[in-house]
Amino acid sequence: MEFPFDINQLFSERISVLDQTLVAGRKSAGRPDLQAHIATVIDELGRASAKAQQLTAPITSASKLQTQKHQLYLLKDGESSGGRGVVVGFLKVGYKKLFLLDRQGVHVEAEPLCVLDFYIAENLQRNGYGLELFNFMLQHKNLEPVLMAYDRPSPKFLSFLAKHYCLTQSVPQVNNFVVFEGFFLNRAAAQLRKVPPKKPDGEIKPYSLMEREAVRQEQKSLPWPFAPPHSPQRSVASQWSKSLSVGCSPSRAPPRVTPTSSPGCNRNQSPQSPLSDRCRARRTSSQQGLVARCNLYSRHMDTRAVGLLHRCSPGTGLSCFHLSLHPRRTA
Numbered sequence: 630m631e632f633p634f635d636i637n638q639l640f641s642e643r644i645s646v647l648d649q650t651l652v653a654g655r656k657s658a659g660r661p662d663l664q665a666h667i668a669t670v671i672d673e674l675g676r677a678s679a680k681a682q683q684l685t686a687p688i689t690s691a692s693k694l695q696t697q698k699h700q701l702y703l704l705k706d707g708e709s710s711g712g713r714g715v716v717v718g719f720l721k722v723g724y725k726k727l728f729l730l731d732r733q734g735v736h737v738e739a740e741p742l743c744v745l746d747f748y749i750a751e752n753l754q755r756n757g758y759g760l761e762l763f764n765f766m767l768q769h770k771n772l773e774p775v776l777m778a779y780d781r782p783s784p785k786f787l788s789f790l791a792k793h794y795c796l797t798q799s800v801p802q803v804n805n806f807v808v809f810e811g812f813f814l815n816r817a818a819a820q821l822r823k824v825p826p827k828k829p830d831g832e833i834k835p836y837s838l839m840e841r842e843a844v845r846q847e848q849k850s851l852p853w854p855f856a857p858p859h860s861p862q863r864s865v866a867s868q869w870s871k872s873l874s875v876g877c878s879p880s881r882a883p884p885r886v887t888p889t890s891s892p893g894c895n896r897n898q899s900p901q902s903p904l905s906d907r908c909r910a911r912r913t914s915s916q917q918g919l920v921a922r923c924n925l926y927s928r929h930m931d932t933r934a935v936g937l938l939h940r941c942s943p944g945t946g947l948s949c950f951h952l953s954l955h956p957r958r959t960a
C-alpha cells in the first residue's frame with residue numbers, strides 16, 4: 630500500500646506499535662504534520678480491511694484508535710517504492726470484558742486480549758507477512774494464541790489460525806467472539822472468573838430442550854422489531870420481548886468454528902472447503918434479519934442483551950441460542 634509521502638520517515642521500525650497517542654517512535658512525537666500522515670495511513674488501512682471483510686463501515690480508524698485502549702501493530706516494507714517504503718498491513722488487539730461459555734456451558738467472565746482487526750494488503754497476502762505480524766504481537770504480549778479471543782474471525786483468518794497455530798476446535802459462544810479449546814485451561818492468563826449464577830436485573834437461564842419448543846412459539850409472535858419483515862407485528866411497537874431464539878451472527882464470519890478434521894496445521898488445507906461452506910450454511914437469511922434487528926433494538930432502545938448458545942441441530946451445522954433482553958436500568 631503506497632502513500633504520497635515517505636513511509637520510512639513516519640515509521641522507523643519494520644513493525645511499529647501504535648496506541649491512542651498515534652505516535653510511532655520519537656520522530657513523530659510533537660510533529661502534527663507527521664501525526665496527520667499516520668492518521669491517513671491508519672484510516673486507509675481501516676477502509677481496506679473493512680472492504681476485504683465486506684463490512685459496512687471500518688472498525689479501525691485513527692479517531693477510533695485515539696479513543697479506545699487498543700494497540701495497532703503496523704508492518705511496513707521499507708525497501709519498496711524507491712526506498713520510501715510501503716505499508717504491508719496491520720493487526721489490532723485490545724482487552725475486552727467478555728461473558729463466555731466454557732466447555733461445560735458454564736458462564737465465565739473473562740478479559741482476554743482479543744484480535745479485533747487484521748489486514749494484509751491484497752497483493753501481499755499469503756506471503757507470510759500475516760504470520761510475521763502475529764508472531765511479533767504474541768512476543769510483545771508474551772502470550773499464546775490459544776489464550777486470546779477472536780472477534781468474528783473471517784474465513785481467511787480462521788484458515789490462518791488453523792494453519793499456523795493448529796487452532797481448529799472452538800468452544801461455542803453466544804457472542805461474536807471465538808475462543809478455542811485450551812482457552813479455559815489457563816485461568817490466570819485468560820483472566821477468567823465464574824459469573825455469579827444470578828444477575829441483579831434478571832436471571833440468565835440455560836436453554837433446555839424443554840424450552841426450545843416454547844421459544845419457537847414465542848418466535849412466531851415476536852413483537853416489533855423482531856418480527857419478520859412482512860408480519861403484522863412489525864407495525865406495532867409492543868412490550869419488551871422476554872426471550873427469543875436467534876441464530877449466529879450475520880456479520881463477517883460465523884462466531885463458531887465447526888471442528889474440522891484437524892489439518893495438524895495442514896499446510897494444504899483449503900479454507901474454501903468444509904469450514905467456510907459450513908460457515909455460509911449457518912447464515913440463513915431469517916437468522917440474519919433477526920440478529921440484525923436484535924442489534925438495532927439493543928443499540929437504539931438502550932437495552933442489554935444476554936444470550937446463551939445451545940446447538941439445536943448439531944448435524945446440520947445450524948445453531949440457535951436463547952436470547953433474553955432486559956431494559957437497562959438507569960438510576
Ligand SMILES: CC(=O)SCCNC(=O)CCNC(=O)[C@H](O)C(C)(C)COP(=O)(O)OP(=O)(O)OC[C@H]1O[C@@H](n2cnc3c(N)ncnc32)[C@H](O)[C@@H]1OP(=O)(O)O
Nearest residue numbers: 746747748749754755756757758759760782783786788789
Ligand atoms: C478478528 C479479525 O480481524 S477477522 C479479519 C481478518 N482479516 C481478513 O479477513 C482480511 C483479508 N485477509 C487478510 O488480510 C490476510 O489473508 C490475513 C490477515 C487473514 C492473513 O495474512 P497473510 O499474510 O495472508 O497470512 P500468511 O501468509 O502469514 O499465512 C497464509 C495462510 O493464511 C490463510 N490465508 C491467507 N490468505 C488467504 C486467502 N486469500 N484465502 C484463504 N486463506 C488465506 C491461509 O491459511 C494461508 O495458508 P495457505 O496459503 O497455505 O492456504
